[in-house]
Amino acid sequence: MQVSSWYRPLLAGLLCLPLSAMAADSGSQSDDSTPVYGPRLEGFSYPHEVDIYRFESQRQPLEMAYMDVAPEGEANGRTAVLLHGKNFCGATWEGTIEALTQRGYRVIAPDQVGFCKSSKPEHYQYSLHQLAANTHDLLKQLGIDNATIMGHSMGGMLATRYALMYPEATEQLVLVDPIGLEDWKAKGVPYHTVDQWFESTRKTSAEGIRDYQKSTYYAGEWQPRYDKWVQMQAGMYRGEGKFINAWSQAKTYEMIYTQPVVHEFDQLQVPTLLMIGDQDNTAIGKSFAPPEVQQQLGHYDQLGPEIASRIPHALLIQFPELGHSPQIQAPEQFHQALFRGLEELDNRDS
Template identity: 70%
Template sequence: MRSFLLAPLFISLALPAMAADNTSEDGPVYGPRLEGFDYPWELHRFELNSQQQSLEMMYMDVAPQGDPNGETVVLMHGKNFCAATWESTIRALTQQGYRVIAPDQIGFCKSSKPQHYQYSFQQLANNTHALLDHLEIDNATIMGHSMGGMLATRYALMYPEATHQLVLVDPIGLEDWKAKGVPWQSVDDWYESGKQASAEKMREYQQETYYAGEWEPEYDRWVEMQAGMYRGEGRDINAWSQALTYDMVLTQPVVYEFEDLEVPTLLVVGDQDNTAVGKGLASEEVQKTLGHYDELGPEIAERIPEATYVHFEDLGHSPQVQAPERFHDALLEWLGQNR
């Protein structure tokens, strides 16, 4: 391990930009599939049949700027994020010649949100692999943030021959919360709590966890991206999708399989990250044991056969948003060394 401390059917379809459905006193109101929130690049639609239903997986396919280097990076968003949240990373990668594919997973953001779907990381990985297959991309760097880190890990375990290398950015799932004492909660209970989502609650949580207590005005865009879907007719279906995927995250750990990774892996961690799904359901004593990324990061990196570990002492759960220049310098340096 190297460790560093740094201070189906394929349709290519451009979607027209849409204004927000309306604006409430609390902020913008977006549609159930984030209609009204503009993505920074053209959106495409991938239609697939999955679990006896026709679904749409929306994604950005961003060409390299200048001379292409022939490599593709696939970006997997987190649970409270969307493909658009990768904006600065897409820009940094394409400027260095990479092609970037950034999908919204089924159940999230601009993609289909089926009422009935057996969510698993294997299923989401399979969906993504189908997308790449139809794009005729047989090998790519797979990069995941937060929940996307769990998905990227599962993808690399399922499709090692299609994974050139793996990048994990503050991935959740570095510990098994249920085994550590977080009690199981029913999907119905997750759904009821999810319907209470608000921009105020999201902002408070993100400040504490994503940005290590700091706040900048540009972070509000990502708060409103999520909160806007809960202000209108999309509240219930989004709360339901989130509930189903909370159950997936809690009951399908990847922490026991990091030793099985067969590809070069970069693990990036903000030491101030304290993410632990379901922490609020646990006793105070259990809560004290959860979400210590400054300890979890090096422990997991030691278990990954071919790992490079980079951590930022002062950053939280979203280093690519909080300190994009520092994050991208580290990312691009590692990618350049592993071409």
């Protein structure tokens, strides 16, 4: 295994589609509002240099894209690892990367296998355990033995699994509107096969993404700056990679549904900061559930305090007016709260 900042396409047949122009400045597009990005988000610019971690997993060569951003000014000796959500990428952490590096943190922001600029193998057994192991191996290659693990949305589920698997390597755990605060299957959301998820995911459009994000991520409000993240996601469904992206998304939807972490929060052994936008209403598969079940799902204003009470020595911060993505919706408010929370966790440990 090795880490390298230069890029060479993998010729892995159906295991991974061909790549080009990993960090090009702009994608081909039909007009200014409809960019077309490659199978691995070729054409979409990240805020920092993208490096590639090459490794073997499940009998195939894979690549994991990541940003490794040095602190600005004097380093504080700490590393923060930022884990993106399902409809997000490492790039969507750009504001938080800036805030953390200004505070002296080294920041690692990977794209998980199956997402964004990383490999999208057709045949891969996705699990939170596997993604956590991939991330842990990347950090070992980078010489990082201990870090603040911060996850948003699906990344919050992954960060929880990571902290459960590697408590000795987790200095602090930060969960930002994590999904998985409830067991959707146990609450009555019907199971969807990977094939069913694939068929629904193939219909992804910018309009649908925007409508969903407005209602869930941003508490019913919209600002033009959010469109960048809509087009980041939609652009991959306009290009040659639309089918492999839909397939990867389908398999990871099934992963999330069948691998709840909610039953293990009381087993966390690390200092934990839980940050919740109370207007969040995320629930995987909610639209497939009967109306009476839908009404019971995604109440983050209630789920936040409930889960915080189950995590040993957790600190809960709530944002009453914000939705699923508080770090994007209100970055200054969010980052002020983040550093207050991290400082309080430090004071508890001292």
